[in-house]
Amino acid sequence: MKPQSNESGVRRNPPYVRPMAGWWTRNPFFVRYMVREVTAVAVWIYALVLTFGVVRLSQGEAAWNGWLDAMKSPASIVLHLVLLLGMVLHVHSWFEIMPKTMAPIIVGGERVSAERIQRTGWTVAVVVTVLALALAVWSQS
Amino acid sequence: MAEPTQTIEIQVLRYRPEQETEPVWQSYQVPFTEDMSVLQGLQYIKDEIDGSVSFRWSCRMAICGSCGMMINRKPSLSCQTFLRDLLPGPVKVEALDHLPIERDLVVSVEPFVKKLESIKPYIIPKEARALSEGEYLQTPAQLEKIEQFSSCINCMLCYAACPQFGLNPEFTGPGVLALLHRYNADSRDGGRAERMEILNAEEGVWSCTAVGYCSEVCPKGVDPANAVNQNKVNSALDYFIRFLPKKGA
Numbered sequence: 255m256k257p258q259s260n261e262s263g264v265r266r267n268p269p270y271v272r273p274m275a276g277w278w279t280r281n282p283f284f285v286r287y288m289v290r291e292v293t294a295v296a297v298w299i300y301a302l303v304l305t306f307g308v309v310r311l312s313q314g315e316a317a318w319n320g321w322l323d324a325m326k327s328p329a330s331i332v333l334h335l336v337l338l339l340g341m342v343l344h345v346h347s348w349f350e351i352m353p354k355t356m357a358p359i360i361v362g363g364e365r366v367s368a369e370r371i372q373r374t375g376w377t378v379a380v381v382v383t384v385l386a387l388a389l390a391v392w393s394q395s
Numbered sequence: 396m397a398e399p400t401q402t403i404e405i406q407v408l409r410y411r412p413e414q415e416t417e418p419v420w421q422s423y424q425v426p427f428t429e430d431m432s433v434l435q436g437l438q439y440i441k442d443e444i445d446g447s448v449s450f451r452w453s454c455r456m457a458i459c460g461s462c463g464m465m466i467n468r469k470p471s472l473s474c475q476t477f478l479r480d481l482l483p484g485p486v487k488v489e490a491l492d493h494l495p496i497e498r499d500l501v502v503s504v505e506p507f508v509k510k511l512e513s514i515k516p517y518i519i520p521k522e523a524r525a526l527s528e529g530e531y532l533q534t535p536a537q538l539e540k541i542e543q544f545s546s547c548i549n550c551m552l553c554y555a556a557c558p559q560f561g562l563n564p565e566f567t568g569p570g571v572l573a574l575l576h577r578y579n580a581d582s583r584d585g586g587r588a589e590r591m592e593i594l595n596a597e598e599g600v601w602s603c604t605a606v607g608y609c610s611e612v613c614p615k616g617v618d619p620a621n622a623v624n625q626n627k628v629n630s631a632l633d634y635f636i637r638f639l640p641k642k643g644a
């Protein structure tokens with residue numbers, strides 16, 4: 255906008271709007287938010303990997319074994335470690351914001367605290383992970 | 396008040412529209428005591444050093460919501476932020492982020508006030524009632540649902556904390572949506588249908604991406620992020636409910 259003149263003829267610049275470029279680098283809180291957003295991609299990629307495995311399973315034994323061999327390759331193991339790190343960061347970040355995304359839960363006339371919601375989330379995540387690992391080990395024996 | 400024994404540097408982001416096209420930093424040395432807030436530091440500058448520094452303030456007790464500004468890059472009320480906690484300085488003071496700067500630390504509030512008006516921030520009774528019928532009663536459990544959200548003082552710190560508002564000033568924003576929820580969730584209110592249009596819009600709750608910083612900076616513990624995000628569920632229900640068969644149809 256161009257400078258404006260008021261009634262007494264004094265020229266003045268319009269209200270100053272500050273640029274937003276690089277906004278998320280200016281505050282550690284926003285950096286953590288962006289980590290949550292970016293690590294969602296890791297969750298998405300791993301979902302694709304598993305979906306592809308199911309497709310290969312439907313195409314017969316040779317296709318399935320080929321997929322299993324591909325999973326054992328060094329590149330795949332590195333990818334899995336990166337995805338695991340992304341997944342853990344995403345779980346941590348998501349449980350951090352989760353209490354703010356929910357309607358209040360009232361138990362016995364008291365509102366369930368944010369900490370309790372976060373602890374419950376982590377407990378479920380750990381229990382499911384241990385069960386999945388136990389199932390994997392059991393299926394190998 | 397005890398005699399000041401030390402000084403602290405306060406840097407103020409100045410914008411004088413008649414002489415600058417963009418803001419510039421200006422530094423001041425302020426003598427301070429243990430009990431001085433950042434607002435008192437600014438008042439010292441205005442009274443003793445440079446009368447041209449502009450900022451808003453009124454109550455000095457964190458209830459009027461006038462003195463919000465960025466203090467060391469965090470949206471804060473300057474009356475409840477103390478210089479002793481910011482030693483050794485310098486203390487960097489700027490106008491609230493994401494809002495156009497009118498002059499120095501003064502931002503444009505008109506768009507915010509327009510949004511606030513648009514949500515009808517008052518109880519719209521379900522049915523008109525004669526005075527003789529008595530007051531509208533509310534149980535403690537019903538009060539609990541809205542009490543936290545009714546603590547909003549319209550200080551706009553949550554707008555300075557919301558990058559989605561910074562990127563899109565049309566976004567209704569955390570504070571106004573929290574107040575919208577405060578009235579919609581009130582057991583005595585019958586104005587929900589009138590407010591749902593604003594809530595359901597692209598610029599309503601759906602512009603929020605759950606950054607959550609609004610709730611971190613709120614000086615009144617309102618938790619606007621919670622108000623906005625629980626209304627995403629209400630908005631979705633409001634959309635799907637139209638597909639249910641109408642009563643008696």
